[in-house]
Amino acid sequence: MIDPLPSWRPGPTRSALVAFLDAVTDIPLPDRVAMFDVDGTLWCEKPEYVQLLFFVDGLQRAIAERPELAERPEYAAVLTGDQAALAELGLARVALALAETFAGLTPAGFDERVQAFFAGAQHPTLGRPLGTAVYQPMLELIAALRQRDVDVFLVTGGGTEFVRGISLATFGVAPERVVGTMIKYAYERRDEGPTLIRTAEVDGAANEGPAKVEALQRHTGRRPIFAAGNSLGDRELLEYALAGPGPTLALLVDHDDAQREMAYESTAGTIDDDVQIVELGRAEGWTIASMRDDWTTVFPSA
Amino acid sequence: MIDPLPSWRPGPTRSALVAFLDAVTDIPLPDRVAMFDVDGTLWCEKPEYVQLLFFVDGLQRAIAERPELAERPEYAAVLTGDQAALAELGLARVALALAETFAGLTPAGFDERVQAFFAGAQHPTLGRPLGTAVYQPMLELIAALRQRDVDVFLVTGGGTEFVRGISLATFGVAPERVVGTMIKYAYERRDEGPTLIRTAEVDGAANEGPAKVEALQRHTGRRPIFAAGNSLGDRELLEYALAGPGPTLALLVDHDDAQREMAYESTAGTIDDDVQIVELGRAEGWTIASMRDDWTTVFPSA
Numbered sequence: 001m002i003d004p005l006p007s008w009r010p011g012p013t014r015s016a017l018v019a020f021l022d023a024v025t026d027i028p029l030p031d032r033v034a035m036f037d038v039d040g041t042l043w044c045e046k047p048e049y050v051q052l053l054f055f056v057d058g059l060q061r062a063i064a065e066r067p068e069l070a071e072r073p074e075y076a077a078v079l080t081g082d083q084a085a086l087a088e089l090g091l092a093r094v095a096l097a098l099a100e101t102f103a104g105l106t107p108a109g110f111d112e113r114v115q116a117f118f119a120g121a122q123h124p125t126l127g128r129p130l131g132t133a134v135y136q137p138m139l140e141l142i143a144a145l146r147q148r149d150v151d152v153f154l155v156t157g158g159g160t161e162f163v164r165g166i167s168l169a170t171f172g173v174a175p176e177r178v179v180g181t182m183i184k185y186a187y188e189r190r191d192e193g194p195t196l197i198r199t200a201e202v203d204g205a206a207n208e209g210p211a212k213v214e215a216l217q218r219h220t221g222r223r224p225i226f227a228a229g230n231s232l233g234d235r236e237l238l239e240y241a242l243a244g245p246g247p248t249l250a251l252l253v254d255h256d257d258a259q260r261e262m263a264y265e266s267t268a269g270t271i272d273d274d275v276q277i278v279e280l281g282r283a284e285g286w287t288i289a290s291m292r293d294d295w296t297t298v299f300p301s302a
Numbered sequence: 303m304i305d306p307l308p309s310w311r312p313g314p315t316r317s318a319l320v321a322f323l324d325a326v327t328d329i330p331l332p333d334r335v336a337m338f339d340v341d342g343t344l345w346c347e348k349p350e351y352v353q354l355l356f357f358v359d360g361l362q363r364a365i366a367e368r369p370e371l372a373e374r375p376e377y378a379a380v381l382t383g384d385q386a387a388l389a390e391l392g393l394a395r396v397a398l399a400l401a402e403t404f405a406g407l408t409p410a411g412f413d414e415r416v417q418a419f420f421a422g423a424q425h426p427t428l429g430r431p432l433g434t435a436v437y438q439p440m441l442e443l444i445a446a447l448r449q450r451d452v453d454v455f456l457v458t459g460g461g462t463e464f465v466r467g468i469s470l471a472t473f474g475v476a477p478e479r480v481v482g483t484m485i486k487y488a489y490e491r492r493d494e495g496p497t498l499i500r501t502a503e504v505d506g507a508a509n510e511g512p513a514k515v516e517a518l519q520r521h522t523g524r525r526p527i528f529a530a531g532n533s534l535g536d537r538e539l540l541e542y543a544l545a546g547p548g549p550t551l552a553l554l555v556d557h558d559d560a561q562r563e564m565a566y567e568s569t570a571g572t573i574d575d576d577v578q579i580v581e582l583g584r585a586e587g588w589t590i591a592s593m594r595d596d597w598t599t600v601f602p603s604a
Contacts, residue, residue: 164523175523187512193545210489221466221477243495
């Protein structure tokens with residue numbers, strides 16, 4: 001038989017995943033639902049979120065056309081990398097300001113921008129195309145779940161439409177199975193026909209913490225039996241999946257591999273700085289994937 | 303070859319549908335997206351919306367436990383069928399009040415209520431189980447589209463979770479492919495474990511008119527090449543689908559069959575009482591399905 005998880009090193013984590021994959025085929029089809037966080041769980045989130053790199057790229061294009069934009073405080077802080085200014089403004093305000101540079105685009109127009117970005121973007125430190133800074137073991141896990149008729153959804157704190165732009169090609173997940181932070185659209189009857197236009201306004205809250213669980217219910221109406229995450233923003237998603245009836249599994253990616261990726265404690269989405277996510281995960285019965293110990297390979301070969 | 307549309311009588315409407323089904327197989331897979339309205343398009347919406355019957359059933363259960371509820375103006379108007387009072391209160395306010403009777407339920411608990419309701423409910427006038435007051439020709443159309451790998455979504459003005467309760471069994475559509483009006487949930491850590499609890503608050507606007515197009519983008523990130531509806535609340539959905547690139551089709555169900563169902567002009571969702579939906583549809587190039595002339599059968603046989 002072909003090993004579905006060739007990049008997972010033998011040990012308790014791999015064994016737990018294999019046991020879950022075996023158990024899944026006895027679960028009724030409508031209950032086979034898996035949710036994956038994206039940033040830091042399926043692809044690198046350091047030194048910057050992938051979407052932030054996309055936003056900065058969009059900002060630079062906008063400034064090429066309208067140089068006066070560079071003076072706006074949020075943009076100036078991003079362009080100079082002024083960490084103190086960025087901290088004072090707050091990530092939410094900066095992200096919103098950056099999202100404004102895409103206002104007015106149609107869904108198809110925005111998607112073109114995403115495609116163009118990934119066609120050229122390199123990861124800042126890893127020396128590989130940005131769209132390939134994804135975790136090979138996690139791709140194998142997604143494929144193994146799908147092969148067992150598990151419906152896989154991506155539940156991201158990032159922009160829904162941004163992740164949709166690469167979800168099918170990169171993760172094999174259709175656009176409608178991406179649940180994230182959503183921009184509002186306006187319906188307009190234009191000369192070229194009826195169309196949707198991106199606004200600069202976020203629809204609801206950023207998709208982190210308990211909001212992730214509420215959003216997945218809103219979006220799918222289904223309770224996951226499997227969830228994977230890496231930060232405190234995924235805590236509720238993981239505990240909700242694990243607490244369901246039947247075989248369930250909550251997987252936490254531990255970024256402890258300074259050599260092949262980075263070593264850091266994920267703090268995104270936290271309101272409680274004292275909680276260490278890996279420590280919490282062990283106490284809660286989550287399965288911990290140590291990048292250093294459990295993965296024979298981190299990234300796909302070229 | 304087996305006829306995919308046996309309940310559609312030969313004529314221009316059937317021919318247009320068959321031509322579209324033939325054309326669909328040349329369209330790239332990611333573009334194969336169809337959206338169906340539900341009330342009046344897939345099942346009867348007269349003499350009352352199916353969901354209103356469910357709400358009234360829920361109200362009667364609630365009153366059995368707390369008789370004082372019967373005195374609340376919204377509930378009193380529903381129970382006595384006082385049309386003047388209902389008109390004065392407005393459907394939105396009445397619907398919200400009725401939704402309150404389900405507040406506090408988990409998603410699984412709400413689903414149980416939906417299942418129990420359909421297990422016993424009869425259509426008020428047609429003499430058949432309520433869950434079978436669905437249009438056989440539309441079921442055939444959904445099946446024919448799905449057979450051609452078209453992803454079918456339901457885009458309803460009604461409650462998302464209510465339609466999800468029967469979408470798979472009745473229409474073959476998975477819960478995550480239902481986009482409708484959504485109630486807010488609250489994430490709670492309870493003794494029995496983390497869970498979602500229904501509130502009485504609607505998340506965003508009722509899903510009618512332009513909101514339907516915005517919601518389907520938010521939910522699916524995909525532009526439909528096919529849409530079916532029956533009322534002014536579906537106008538934007540139909541015109542958006544029809545205006546897309548490539549082969550597209552907009553289908554309007556005309557309720558003109560007083561003998562087998564009902565004859566009425568659909569006005570739901572309108573803010574402009576002067577627009578006649580069928581007249582508008584003809585002018586816009588929509589394909590009109592006359593229930594009387596185009597359907598050999600209206601309902602599935604027992």
